[in-house]
Amino acid sequence: MNEDIFNYSEINVSDVHFDMPQKKKNFYYSLVNYNKKNNLLCHVANVQFIEYKEESIPTIKVIIDNKFKKFLELLDKQCESIINKNKQKWFNKDIPKEIITKMYNKIIKEPDENNIEIRVAKLNDTIICKIFDMEKIRINMSDINMNDKFACIINLKGIIINKKSLKYDLCINQIKLNRESIPKPISSDKCIINDDEEEKYSDEYIDNIDIEESYIKDKIKILYSQKMEDIEMINQLNTRIKNIEEEIKLLKYKININ
Structure with missing residues (x-):
């Protein structure tokens, strides 16, 4: 898999759009x-850890700097704008703009605060967000202390659409602490976060939140390939049957001649 990872400052918010929402169990989801x-994978530096909530949908609460906060505020505005432009197509009704505004849960809850909550990448019951210390040694979520500073990879994934709410879905996929860790490393997985926040990252991103969808797409390709093989086999069998029928007709014709 080859995915570009941008520094968030490289992202042109006006170019952020969303696909037609698709049904996902009891909600709809519009992919970015x-x-x-x-x-839309972005590298963010200078993030401060507050707490981790281990719930059915695990989240991490952090403090961000003013530059990234401004970026997220612009992203909120763009998201609302896109929803309003596509509401007739998406919802089959002309929902008033003020209702959309009321339904939309902004990423930045309070204008005077820099606290946000981000969903942690999870597949089934397994947390797939990988965490590293400054030496790029893999550690656990429990090894992060309050007020620890880190850089991270965030997937600006899409819009979650429920009957009563609209929410931009942010998902944190990898963390690199700005300190060494005492705990024993839990694996030798590769950290893709570089110390230079202006550098562009690509080619090494592993833990995409769409891993389950990617698996499904790969499975579809395999099944499609199997289908084509079966069709080819059926065509060969049909040809064989046709040849046999022709041979039978020819033999019958010879009998009648005799």
């Missing part, structure tokens, strides 16, 4: 569409 891709 940026540069014709359904992932």
Whole structure:
């Protein structure tokens, strides 16, 4: 898999769009569409840890700097704007703009605060967000202390649409602490976060939140390939049957001649 990872300052918010919402169990989901891709992965530095909530949907609460806060505020505005432009197509009704505004849960809850909550990447019951210390040694979520500073990879994934709410879905996929860790490393997985926040990252991103969808797409390709093989086999059998029928007709014709 080859995914570009941008520094958030490189992202042109006006180019952020969303696909037609798709049914996902008891809600709808509209994937982000940026540069014709359904992932928008960004590198963010200077993030401060507050707490981790281990719930059915695990989240991490952090403090961000003013620059990233401004970016998220612009992203909120763009998201609301896109919803309003597509509401007739998406919802089959002309929902008043003020209702959309009321339904939309902004990423930045309080204008005077820099606290946000981000969903932690999870597949089934397994947390797939990987965490590293400054030496790029893999550690656990429990090894992060309050007020620890870190850099991270965030997937600006899409819009979650419920009957009563609209929410931009942010998902944190990898963390790199700005300190060494005492705990024993839990694996030798590779950290893709570089110390230079202006550098562009690509080619090494592993833990995409769309891993389950990617698996499904790969499974579809395999099944489609199997289908084509079966069709080819059926065509060969049909040809064989046709040849046999022709041979039978020829033999019958010879009998009648005799």
